[in-house]
Amino acid sequence: MESIVSRVLDQMDLTILDLLQKNAQISNLELSKRVNLSAPAVHARIKRLEAEGYIKKHVAILNHEKLGFDLLCFVFMSTGLHQADRLHVLEETLESMTEVLECHCLTGEYDYLLKVACKDRKGLEIFIRKLNEMGISKIQTSLALRGIKDSTVLPLQG
Known part of the structure; x- marks a missing residue:
């Protein structure tokens, strides 16, 4: 390549x-x-x-609430994994999960932060069970009550 x-x-x-x-x-x-x-x-x-990679892709940003995704959640998780191959498999799995809108590898107390969209509490419960089945050692979930700012615009000008 x-x-x-x-x-x-x-x-x-x-x-x-x-x-x-x-x-x-x-x-x-x-x-x-x-x-x-x-x-x-x-x-x-x-x-x-x-x-050159400055433009990654062109997308339409959808209104998750109008489409029935009532829960926007932030999931902090720790893995306890240290082998590169197992972390790679975990990250590929997280990337393939449709509920996961964003996934970030972190420093500090938690290893990952996920931004997750679920239709309801049952959907969130099913998602958390999937994480537990993957051997995640610690999970903390916070629900977004309302959005204050939701932007994809970088401050390029001034």
Whole structure:
């Protein structure tokens, strides 16, 4: 697999990334007007930014509550695992679990933090049982009562 070396981003790249992260559906034509470049030049920059890994993917962010996922949970867990191959299997399993929206390896008291969406308490109970079957040594679950800020926008400009 060929490795692509990323170069330093210029202000135009940062502006394009900022506009795209706020509205991924913006057309190349509209984007070109906003950054004062031709549409083909904007398209070429976007393709380069994708190839260099600055743009991971384009997605629609769904409203979990409207779709019936009433519980948004944060699950802290410790594994007690120290073998790299077993940790790799655990991480692959967590990555494949549809309830897991995010998974982060941590420093400190817990090994992992999961952001989990469940339809209801029964769904959460089933999810926690799955974790217990995987040999997780310690689990602490916190339910989000309401969201204060939910953003995917990085502070690229100013």
